[in-house]
Amino acid sequence: MDRLDELEARSVYVIREAYAKYRNVAMLWSVGKDSTTLLWLVRKAFFGEVPFPVVHLDTSYKFAEMYEFRDRIAKEWGLDLIVVRNEEALKSGAGPGKGKLDCCTKLKTDALKQGIDRLGFKAVLLGIRRDEHGIRAKERYFSPRDKDFSWNYKDQPPEIWGQFTVKADDETHIRVHPILHWTELDVWRYVRREGLPVVKLYFARGGKRYRSIGCQPCTSPIDSDASTVDEIISELETTRVGERSGRAQDKEQAYMMQKLRLLGYM
């Protein structure tokens, strides 16, 4: 087994463990490279099936290319796609103009809360990785959340030998992070090996490409000429620029990401 085999094996084990313990599972698919990798791993775990709903949290501010990609893949892979939007907040004018913390909270965190309340999932799979951001490095594979979605990172249960926390009474759900141990480079090497489809925005056009994609108003491209997966891998092998440097929500205030996660952000 090489490194990618090992990464894949650990992820598949976590996915199957979540499904074995709960059955009533959903996964969040942001349409980005990480959660698309997660989606592929789910198909590996269940021999091509995706035996639970795939939820897209739609802020309505995503790139057109992302909507196009989402709908195409959902059809090709036969996904049970559920699009969740905080319609009420959108109607009352929530958006990036009113501050990024407010916007992310209403259109992503609150939308997810409403979605879970309505659909009643016990466990939600997410494609976050430890190397993305300092606070994500603190995460466990199985991370219980209370009804307010708050995350008590100071008092997390231990996780040893592939044995995970299962506590989830009626008021809680468990966040499951099957690709927590992957790095950004791992994801691209896996994309190359498996021939995974990714949104075109990742590839350079006119000297710019998106290294991380989110909402259009808050995501900016980096300078890059990497227009193929191979070129992206070479670029990442030498770069010292942070992956999320183009993501406004992380930089606006020193503790933005921490605040968002405490509030239940992904």
Add this chain to the structure above:
Amino acid sequence: MGNDREFLGFVITGHMDHGKSTLIGRLLFDTGSLPEGKIEEVRKTCELLGRKLEFAYVVDHLREEREGGMTIDTAQTFFRHGGRDYAIIDAPGHKEFMKNMVTGASQADAAVLIIDASEGLKEQTRRHAYVLAMLGLRDAVVVINKMDLVGYSEGAFEKLKGEAVAFLSRLGMAPPHVIPISAMSGENVVKRAESMPWHRGLTLIESLAGMKPRESLKAKALRLPVQDVYGFGGKRVAVGRVESGTLAPGMEAGVLPWGGKVRVGALEGFGSRPERAECGMNAGFADAAGLKRGDVVFAGSPPFSGRTIRGSVFWLGAKPLAKGELVVCRIATQEVVAKVEAIRNRMDSSTLEVIEEDAERLEGTEAAEVTLSASAPLAYDLFSGIPTMGRFVLVRDGLVEGGGIIARAVK
């Protein structure tokens, strides 16, 4: 082209304030692995807090940690050096956060134990060493940090090295390298120190290059604990991770703990049909007649099976483990209710002193030999033979509260 780059995850352990975070910051800095944005982010935060930029803050991302000046949870950072990818697993050095330390260390291939040259072995140095030994990380590298505080003295180093090696040998540990360093100035971390010409051994980065991932259990007898059984597409497929040995279609395998036999059908894959599944792989195989989660499929010499399990338990719960109490015991995918029959040789995991020979209770961070009587038989191996099947966790209210390893079978 890089899919097969070598990878190693190692944990840095030791007493609080002995310099773990500074060492990580130093490793990242000197290997050119700090993202540009990260330094800026930390610098801004330090300005907000009115502190000067220190390497330690680079790994202490959380506000509370920076304010308190200590690491709370386990975290991972990544760097590349000499053609190898490394993950540094940062373990907190405070007693209160032992469960985080254990979580971090259990995910590591290798370990570094850091000791402050001016303080010597402290409570958490010894306790962390105990945990490393229990987790099978017996060849941890020892670094004696803050050598600048003892005037780079060879005598001071040799004395502390002697104490450390003597203590570790009581745990069956033999450090392959003991290295004098200063994480603050970087001496003997990545760059060789001119201040300590008497040190002829390796630098830390050289010792990391020699660390090996955990040994594969491919050559051992087959153990496949069934994780789940699926019925997609009208087929019954059992899935599970091969914990040791290799699974191949057509094999006649035994099943414990119920004592049946199974003929392994075709292996399932996604878009492919694997010919075999070796240790570490997630197998799926057809014709899973009667199999269910918790069954252990085996070949070769059988695992032990019984209702009585005895192991060295390290307790992490906020509430003590009590004799007579019912807990859930999990070994791989097996999960049964078990009664705590006896707690023997209750020990302080730092001093290794036995507090009580026959105890009523086991407190957090203490260790003991615990005898469990399970409500149904469990299949297991000895930790020394097949570690993945020779360890168990104790679970209370869905939370993992203790870990144990099995040194001997109970007849």
